[in-house]
Amino acid sequence: MSVGTTAAAPPRQERVMSLRVRDRILSIASPIGLLLVWEIAARTGLIDTRFFPAPSSVLALLIEMLKSGELLVHTAASLRRLAWGILIGGAPALVLGIVMGLNRTIRALVDPIMAATYPIPKSSILPLALLVFGLGESSKIFMVAIGVFFPVAINATTGVLEINKIYLDVGRNYKADRWSMFWTIALPGALPVIMTGFKLGIGIGLILIAIAEMIGAKSGLGFLIWSAWETFAVEQMYVGLFMIALIGFVLTVVLNELERYIIPWKAS
Amino acid sequence: MSIGAVNLRPAETVSAAARPAIRIRDLVKSFGGLTAVDRVSLDIAPGEFFMIVGPSGCGKTTLLRILAGLETATSGTIEIDVPAGSQKPDNSMVFQGDSIFPWMTVRQNAGYGLRMRKVPGKTIREVVDHYLDRTGLTRFADYYPHQLSGGMRQRVAIARAFANDPHILLMDEPFSALDAQNKLLLQEELLHIWDENKKTVVFITHSVDEAVLLGDRVMVMTAQPGRLKQFVPIGLKRPRNIMELQGAPEYGELVHRIWTSLRDEVQRAREIEDNIEAKR
Numbered sequence: 001m002s003v004g005t006t007a008a009a010p011p012r013q014e015r016v017m018s019l020r021v022r023d024r025i026l027s028i029a030s031p032i033g034l035l036l037v038w039e040i041a042a043r044t045g046l047i048d049t050r051f052f053p054a055p056s057s058v059l060a061l062l063i064e065m066l067k068s069g070e071l072l073v074h075t076a077a078s079l080r081r082l083a084w085g086i087l088i089g090g091a092p093a094l095v096l097g098i099v100m101g102l103n104r105t106i107r108a109l110v111d112p113i114m115a116a117t118y119p120i121p122k123s124s125i126l127p128l129a130l131l132v133f134g135l136g137e138s139s140k141i142f143m144v145a146i147g148v149f150f151p152v153a154i155n156a157t158t159g160v161l162e163i164n165k166i167y168l169d170v171g172r173n174y175k176a177d178r179w180s181m182f183w184t185i186a187l188p189g190a191l192p193v194i195m196t197g198f199k200l201g202i203g204i205g206l207i208l209i210a211i212a213e214m215i216g217a218k219s220g221l222g223f224l225i226w227s228a229w230e231t232f233a234v235e236q237m238y239v240g241l242f243m244i245a246l247i248g249f250v251l252t253v254v255l256n257e258l259e260r261y262i263i264p265w266k267a268s
Numbered sequence: 269m270s271i272g273a274v275n276l277r278p279a280e281t282v283s284a285a286a287r288p289a290i291r292i293r294d295l296v297k298s299f300g301g302l303t304a305v306d307r308v309s310l311d312i313a314p315g316e317f318f319m320i321v322g323p324s325g326c327g328k329t330t331l332l333r334i335l336a337g338l339e340t341a342t343s344g345t346i347e348i349d350v351p352a353g354s355q356k357p358d359n360s361m362v363f364q365g366d367s368i369f370p371w372m373t374v375r376q377n378a379g380y381g382l383r384m385r386k387v388p389g390k391t392i393r394e395v396v397d398h399y400l401d402r403t404g405l406t407r408f409a410d411y412y413p414h415q416l417s418g419g420m421r422q423r424v425a426i427a428r429a430f431a432n433d434p435h436i437l438l439m440d441e442p443f444s445a446l447d448a449q450n451k452l453l454l455q456e457e458l459l460h461i462w463d464e465n466k467k468t469v470v471f472i473t474h475s476v477d478e479a480v481l482l483g484d485r486v487m488v489m490t491a492q493p494g495r496l497k498q499f500v501p502i503g504l505k506r507p508r509n510i511m512e513l514q515g516a517p518e519y520g521e522l523v524h525r526i527w528t529s530l531r532d533e534v535q536r537a538r539e540i541e542d543n544i545e546a547k548r
Binding site: 169172173174177185261264265 | 271291299337338344357359361363365366369370371372381384385413414415428432433
């Protein structure tokens with residue numbers, strides 16, 4: 001790069017900011033674009049509205065269900081289970097994962113158990129969960145927890161192990177004690193990878209809560225979708241699907257914002 | 269004195285005249301069957317800018333890491349002279365390559381050593397401000413490392429070491445990853461900061477130029493196992509101007525002398541490497 005162009009280019013900081021704004025606008029525009037295409041296809045009869053009703057008719061039902069309060073009850077039920085599952089699965093996974101990263105012995109003990117249980121499709125545990133925890137809340141929360149647990153634990157271990165050894169040398173040379181080694185080096189060093197684990201885990205948790213609520217539940221978005229199938233209320237099914245998609249979308253946005261806030265050093 | 273560990277020697281036990289800042293005797297470090305450092309003995313005077321050159325794999329980094337307390341010697345002793353009752357750390361190291369924490373701002377990185385020593389926040393701020401100013405980083409105090417160039421990141425590492433105010437500064441090829449222009453600038457800046465309080469420095473390099481430009485004395489090490497081959501005193505006056513120096517006849521002579529000594533070792537190091545390759 002010549003000297004002239006360097007002087008003319010906008011400051012790095014500004015360029016990064018404007019790119020961020022652009023990324024955010026694009027991430028909102030793309031799903032709206034998809035809905036528009038769908039609406040046009042439904043109205044022009046390009047697609048069968050018995051199976052693929054127009055977004056506008058789904059929206060009308062959605063508003064109706066919002067007004068009656070029915071939708072809020074189901075959404076709140078799913079969100080509550082999701083939140084408890086993330087907490088109950090994520091917290092012990094975080095601690096176990098970091099301890100595994102720091103302690104070779106514990107890693108050797110727990111690693112084979114994790115390796116053996118991780119590949120089991122989590123949805124296949126649902127009958128067992130129902131057997132053990134019954135038809136109530138705890139079986140649903142357990143399903144989310146198990147989905148969140150593995151990615152968080154595995155990523156926390158990886159995150160700690162992948163910290164560049166030079167940072168640990170710096171800590172030792174500058175006389176960091178054990179406590180400081182953990183808080184100023186191990187945790188912040190592993191945080192970006194841990195955060196990815198949470199994103200993955202919450203995504204899996206959302207899949208599992210929908211499945212879990214389809215069996216033996218009296219509330220939740222999964223229940224709403226399942227009962228729509230039983231009564232052939234296709235639009236209601238789409239309302240349920242839309243709400244789950246919306247939750248997924250909002251969670252992604254929230255998690256990305258959260259990541260920017262707690263990991264400000266991560267280059268975007 | 270215990271073997272292997274770095275000993276901090278109280279001042280009053282030795283007479284002032286004969287007291288080196290660092291005293292190394294018969295230092296040996298082996299990794300399995302491989303001897304990295306072989307019976308190295310040397311004294312480094314207080315305030316001396318001491319350079320170590322040697323072919324790659326000669327154990328110079330190992331020697332420095334033992335001084336830094338990051339490795340323990342197999343046998344031999346190292347003593348670092350610390351005045352009785354001193355609160356300062358005995359050493360701080362500037363590492364080769366990126367070593368500042370990506371999750372801390374420039375200011376937090378520079379103050380890391382002081383924070384670990386539980387120095388009051390106000391003092392940390394004053395000291396860090398001073399060294400950020402000296403390294404030209406004041407404007408970037410709240411930046412994160414990923415927003416800085418490689419040269420600036422290494423300046424932060426230098427500020428971090430100086431701000432910690434150690435008795436000796438250890439530098440492990442701190443400029444080897446930088447381009448030629450940045451290297452020159454940082455060498456000049458380092459000499460400027462060092463002129464302020466003339467700390468004892470042990471500086472490792474593979475560049476003969478750098479050794480002559482910066483050092484008071486140069487130690488040439490042999491190829492593996494790393495032994496002391498030769499000391500070359502650098503009589504160039506201070507403060508030094510790097511640009512002027514490079515044109516001076518004494519400079520050329522010194523570079524030539526060290527390079528002649530080093531050349532055989534680089535050759536031998538290459539043969540050792542070729543043999544290892546051949547055995548595979």
